Amino acid sequence: MNFSLTENQQMIAEMIRDFGEKHIRPKMMEWDKTQEFPVEVFKKLGELGLMGVLVPQEYGGAGLKYNEYVTVVSEVGKICGGIGLSVAAHNSLCTGHILQFGNEEQKKKYLPKLATAEWIGAWSLTEHGTGSDSGRMRTTAVKDDDNWVINGSKNFITHAISGDVAVVIVRTGQKGDSHGMSAFIIEKGTPGFSSGKKEDKLGMRASETAELIFDDCRVPAENLLGKEGEGFIQAMKVLDGGRISIASLALGIAKGALEAALKYSKEREQFGQPIANFQAIAFKLADMATEIEAAELLCFHAADLKDRHLPVTRQSAYAKYYASEVSVRAGTEAVQIFGGYGYTREFPAEKYYRDSKLCTIGEGTSEIQKMVIAKHILK
């Protein structure tokens, strides 16, 4: 395993830093305050190939590998967690599901639009009553000649309002049967398909999170992804990759928090000297740096397995669990190092602190990651 970034990864990181300084940093606190989802930024990210990172070039994507994807998501997350979350959800979930399980016709129809961000993608598994236990979902699809009729709703869906297309996993069989669910592609504007309440969130506020509602929504049979009954199994495979992206996002947020805390601790003076001179502060920085290094290795290990098409469920759970908890600790310690200023919106620490918390929740909570890991090691 090579521990240093490739030339391509270094180039990508530099490109994102430049882009972020120009197009994200100047406005991100405004988006954070107003909860604006800045669609125009995603269109620009699409022009750079960052909305179809893993999509092969024949479908209009950048055709990159997972290790490069880790760099993309972590570098965006280092600047703004909310933009990073949307980049991760668009790439890994909606686009990733169609890329992994779509037929040729579906791939040709949707991937070029998604990879360039002409269309924004959403992916919906979670419902009001079923989050961690998503297999017990209530939203149903019933066959009617050449159509499926969908009724119910999905909750906490990234890009539920601004998304142009959604992959939706719904019940087509018995409750409790992991083969009783199927995945469909649904385009915005389909009668009976609408968005509902937008969440007012603690963090990740530039990323849009809302409900999706299905009211006798008729979807043509050709929009079924893979075979009937495979939806839940597909979703779990999509999440294996998705969790690497949330781990990368967490890594980026933690790195951002450390960078800000390092700078501040050298500038802020108390008792006649920079606070970095106090061992209590220096040791916090040392802990943050060590944990970030370990989180990064877990991300790249999972990415490497994914690139080599090897089983990755356990390693992506390790990466997601560890990196997200590290991110929360880094955000918390950054606020502490900034002292009272860390508690204000004028300084960057509080945003890292707020944004980081989503990483221990979305795409499977830390408790669920531990269940996945325990199941594997207790086999």
Ligand SMILES: Cc1cc2nc3c(=O)[nH]c(=O)nc-3n(C[C@H](O)[C@H](O)[C@H](O)COP(=O)(O)OP(=O)(O)OC[C@H]3O[C@@H](n4cnc5c(N)ncnc54)[C@H](O)[C@@H]3O)c2cc1C
């Ligand atoms: C900003 C944001 C964006 C999101 N984007 C999407 C999206 O695009 N698409 C999508 O489908 N979903 C999305 N989600 C939903 C997210 O995946 C769920 O919130 C998450 O899976 C947890 O589900 P829940 O919120 O219902 O919590 P619950 O499942 O109700 O969990 C509550 C608590 O109980 C714990 N718990 C549950 N079961 C167990 C158990 N068996 N053992 C021990 N502890 C347990 C959990 O760990 C948690 O601490 C998003 C959520 C947020 C907040």
